[in-house]
Amino acid sequence: MRWLLPLLAALMLVQPATAQDRMPPAPYAYTQLDDPELEEQARELMLTLRCLKCQSQSIADSDAPMAGDMRHQVRTRLAAGESPDEIRAWLVSRYGDYVSYEPQVSATTWPLFVIPIVLLLLAGTVLLRRVGKRGSVEDEGEEPA
């Protein structure tokens, strides 16, 4: 295991290759709102908005500067009296549905909601018919041993 240490040390020296700016984060990127109720709303909303730079994270989870700028927008807009739904709609009008993690029933997404129900109903009927059949066979006492 002696070889492991220099290897780890070398890995620590490798800097991330992504370009970063030198500006401080936006005022409300890491600062919570004073009103705990609004901050709670902001937090809930931020967890369901996609970070556009790091596309599999929410803006609440990401340290990308752009995610910080988006959190700033969410918090200042909430503080200015906008509702979480209005802020989500504002972002969707800029980036499309892609920016929101909240499932929406729309012309293209309705099969996602309908198919599981249809499958459940189908499985339920098949099961009922089989169990029902076996039950009636047992009642008649003709089931082979």
Added chain:
Amino acid sequence: MKRLRYSLWIIVGLAAALFGLFAYQLTQPKDEFVESAMVGEPMPDFELPPAVQDRPGLSRADLADGTPKLLNIFASWCIPCAAEAPQLAALERRGANIVGVAIRDRPEDVQRFLAIYGNPFSRIGRDDISEVQLSIGSSGVPETFVIDGSGTITYQHIGDIRDRDVPTLLEELRKAGG
């Protein structure tokens, strides 16, 4: 028994088709571009202070002055932005009016960047919190928007401008009334 065997093979076939689909989709290159939903919409209202001393700042009014423009979203810390500098210079030489928005950038860094790579911009606004970027649906640097004379966004180019994109952008500018 025979019937059961056939239906089992059908299930195997379906599963194989499903995994085939997974394999195909997993080997497709990922499309990371998030297109702006603001193409065709008027520029939102904004007013940015100048990013450098020798160029004025940028506001919505400057983009609705009758001349179509290229709006370039860039930053000195962005490497592809340096790569597209010759193409921006070529666009300017061929008559394009280019305005810039510097994202999360210090004036001294912008100044140094322009000194090295050239300054094709007639105006540069300073956007320290990506405010204007977010309001026009841009998700990274560099991006270039075509804005017509009335201040409406007519086209979005995502990523650095390559040689082959120059004619496209000039054509889009012409369509926007340039």
